[in-house]
Amino acid sequence: MIMKKKIYTILAILSMCIASGAQQLPLYNQYMMNGFLINPAVAGHEGYTALNLTARKQWVGIKDAPSTYAFSMQSRLLKNSFLSSNNSIKKRQRVMSRNGRVGYGFYAFTDMCGAFNRTGIQGTYSYHLLIRQSVLSLGVSLTGYQFRINPDKVRLADADDELYFNTDKSAFVPDANFGVYLTNSHIYTGLSMMQLFQSSLKIGGNGGVDYRMVRHYYVTAGYRFEVMPDVLIEPSFLIKFTEDFVSQADLNVKTYLGEKYWLGVSYRTGGSYSLVDETINGRGTAVVLMAGLKIDKFFIGYSFDHTFSAISARTYGSHEIMAAVKFGDNARRYRWLNRY
Numbered sequence: 001m002i003m004k005k006k007i008y009t010i011l012a013i014l015s016m017c018i019a020s021g022a023q024q025l026p027l028y029n030q031y032m033m034n035g036f037l038i039n040p041a042v043a044g045h046e047g048y049t050a051l052n053l054t055a056r057k058q059w060v061g062i063k064d065a066p067s068t069y070a071f072s073m074q075s076r077l078l079k080n081s082f083l084s085s086n087n088s089i090k091k092r093q094r095v096m097s098r099n100g101r102v103g104y105g106f107y108a109f110t111d112m113c114g115a116f117n118r119t120g121i122q123g124t125y126s127y128h129l130l131i132r133q134s135v136l137s138l139g140v141s142l143t144g145y146q147f148r149i150n151p152d153k154v155r156l157a158d159a160d161d162e163l164y165f166n167t168d169k170s171a172f173v174p175d176a177n178f179g180v181y182l183t184n185s186h187i188y189t190g191l192s193m194m195q196l197f198q199s200s201l202k203i204g205g206n207g208g209v210d211y212r213m214v215r216h217y218y219v220t221a222g223y224r225f226e227v228m229p230d231v232l233i234e235p236s237f238l239i240k241f242t243e244d245f246v247s248q249a250d251l252n253v254k255t256y257l258g259e260k261y262w263l264g265v266s267y268r269t270g271g272s273y274s275l276v277d278e279t280i281n282g283r284g285t286a287v288v289l290m291a292g293l294k295i296d297k298f299f300i301g302y303s304f305d306h307t308f309s310a311i312s313a314r315t316y317g318s319h320e321i322m323a324a325v326k327f328g329d330n331a332r333r334y335r336w337l338n339r340y
Contacts, residue, residue: 032234043104047100120143137179192217233256259294
């Protein structure tokens with residue numbers, strides 16, 4: 001009975017860190033600036049070769065709180081794309097890039113929470129079909145990550161805890177994602193399915209239990225309209241839910257000022273903000289403030305979110321920084337590609 005209790009204690013801690021309230025995937029605020037993070041079909045849809053770096057620190061002020069770092073690269077095999085401009089590459093890709101339908105991407109990430117760490121990579125293939133003035137994009141990705149327990153951060157109530165010493169400290173977990181994305185010059189909408197394999201983590205060796213990675217669904221949509229010259233308004237939403245019907249929604253409004261600046265605000269419903277220990281047990285909504293600017297081909301964005309739950313008394317909020325650079329032809333050459 002004592003051993004079983006210890007197993008479920010470790011399982012609860014694991015759930016808190018990699019699920020953060022039953023959401024097992026990394027939480028991002030600025031996915032509107034890099035939709036590839038939540039939908040593989042977005043890879044290459046703009047026509048640029050884009051490099052993105054995202055760093056997120058959650059619940060600042062709480063020791064060993066969750067933090068996420070992600071690097072992504074995506075591109076489109078267009079005839080005159082940045083990558084295909086090199087003659088040696090152009091010869092190899094001439095047939096594939098002629099119609100500009102093939103996109104691809106790469107995504108590497110690391111999640112840290114207390115003694116737990118996930119480091120993974122994802123490779124993506126996408127295909128873009130021009131339908132009148134819109135583009136239908138399909139994408140599939142293969143992903144895998146290494147789950148590890150850092151012994152230096154483990155504090156045991158029982159120094160001879162058999163469960164801990166008999167538990168593997170690392171495991172490799174493979175999985176796959178699929179996405180659909182429909183876009184034109186004003187409207188975009190998408191559906192992605194993450195963790196299709198629903199792989200399991202074995203906790204506690206042969207005598208332990210399985211922690212299953214459940215399938216996640218992301219539904220997003222947005223509309224851009226011009227309210228005055230050089231001022232665009234973009235309302236959008238993102239709904240996240242699992243097969244266990246754990247759901248969360250983001251309601252967003254962004255304002256683009258010319259080609260250089262943007263401001264935004266987001267309201268997030270309760271579902272991802274939870275911390276479970278002896279003194280804190282909070283779930284709640286959150287408000288996110290966003291701002292960014294463009295300098296030549298470089299993009300920088302920052303966001304701050306404040307949660308209205310019990311945990312807000314112990315933290316200075318969560319902070320996220322996004323930096324991107326885009327190479328290649330101006331997307332305006334291709335009428336079916338959305339602006340950034």
